[in-house]
Amino acid sequence: MIMKRMTLILSCLLISRLTLAADVITLKLAETWGPDYPIFGDATKNFAALAAELSGGRLNIQIDSADVHQQPLGVFDLVKSGDYDMGHSASYYWTDKVPNTQYFSTMPFGMIASEQYSWFYFDDGMALMDEVYAPHNLYSFPGGNTGQQMGGWFKQEIRTPDDLDGLRMRIPGFAGEIMAELGVQPVNLPSGELYQALINREIDALEWVGPSLDLAMGFPNAAEYYYTGWHEPATELQFLINREVFNGLPTDLQEILKVAMRLSAYDMWVQSQHESAKNWATMLEQNPNIKVRQFSDEIMKQLREANRRLLAQKAEQDPLAARIIASQQAYLEKARAWIDISERAYTGNMDARGNRSQ
Structure with a gap:
């Protein structure tokens, strides 16, 4: 399938080189992110560049960041209405409008990025x-993946479930619902307010992404306990396209858009991995007092139980949700059996120098 698509695109490129400037199609894209936001914003820029190159200049993607359209969490409506042709955001931002959208970003205790892309x-x-x-x-x-996200920055060590009771934490979406089951008070604040809120103890903890983006946000200077992740193992961003606009494009340009989105999504995943590795080393050098922790077995048990309970409720309430949840769980079971004897077996037995772990 991929080879057929690439053959079609290469053929289109030969034709595209002869296209007159008058035939250029401009598509307006609204992104949730601010101008030049690292990694996420790079994905849209890479997409636009690929679309232009592969189409021989026939496709021009005009990117409007949140400072232009002023609706960072309104991209769904902007594209649905036709005010914009395309959008770049995250599917779980539309949970209040369409609850079933939440399953296509990432799910607590769900698939990692390689498994999710396969699904x-x-x-x-x-x-x-x-x-x-x-x-x-x-x-x-799919619009780009952050990979495994960290469980968050905490002002104090979390030893037991009691330490979570009443704790004010920035953690949105389904993970916030799960944490609320353990007594956490979920808070949703704009990204620009998070650092100061943590410094001023307006919140006790927050989760953002991981070293790839946490370093620039200054969080290592605001809290010393850094917990490993469970809630967003493969956070996938998304490209949204107005169906009428897409269906009205020539077939070759539709295919070019699909390939450009897929390539830029992959590049974002790889970039996220690179930036996290690089920034984690910088974090440790600049903030040697960072304490990496894992939640206790008892806390993880309660989180899993809350996850299962809430998923069962959602499946019971909505037949389509039930089908999505069942599909994800079935694929995870199949894919994880392979991961266990491949990646997990390898990384679990090797240190960074290739020596057997103790």
Whole structure:
């Protein structure tokens, strides 16, 4: 399938080189992020550059950041209405509008990025996502992955479930619902307010992404306990496209858009891995007092129980949610059996120098 698509695009490129400037199609894209936001904003820039190159200049993607359209969490509506042709955001931001969108970003205790991409492109993921977005005049495509996110920055050590009771934490979405089951008070603040809120103890903890973006936010200077992740093992951003706009494009440009989105999404995943590795080394050098912790077995047990309980409720309330959850769980079981005897077996037995772990 990929080879056929690339052959089509290469053929289109030969034709595209002869295209007159008058035939250029401009698509307006609204992104949730501010101008020049690292990694996330790089994904849209890479996408625009790829679309232009692969189309021989026939496709021009105009990117408007949040400072232009002033609706960072309104991208869904902007594209649905046709005010914008495309968007770049995250599917779980639309949970209040369409609850079933939350499953296509990441799920607590769910798939890691490699598993999730396999589910999207070679199992049920894309078809189920289209079923959710089609009634809203939208196509949704994977838009870049952060990889495993960290569990958050905490002002104090969390030893028992009692330490979570009443704790004020910036943690949105389904993970926030799960934490609330353990007594946490979820808080959602704009990114620009998070550092000061943590410094001033307006919140006791927050989760953002990981070293790739946490370093620039200054969080290592605001809290010393850095907990490993469980809630966002593969946070996938998304490209949204107005269906009428996409369906009105020539077939070759539709294919070029699909390939450009897929390549830029992959590049973002790799960039996220690189930046996290680089920034983690910098964090340790600049803040040697960072204390990496894992939540206790008892806390993890309660988080898993809350996750299962809430998923069961959502499946019972909505047949489509039930199908999505069942598909993800079935694929995770199959994929993880392979991960256990491949990546996990390898990394679990080797240190960074290739020596056997003790």
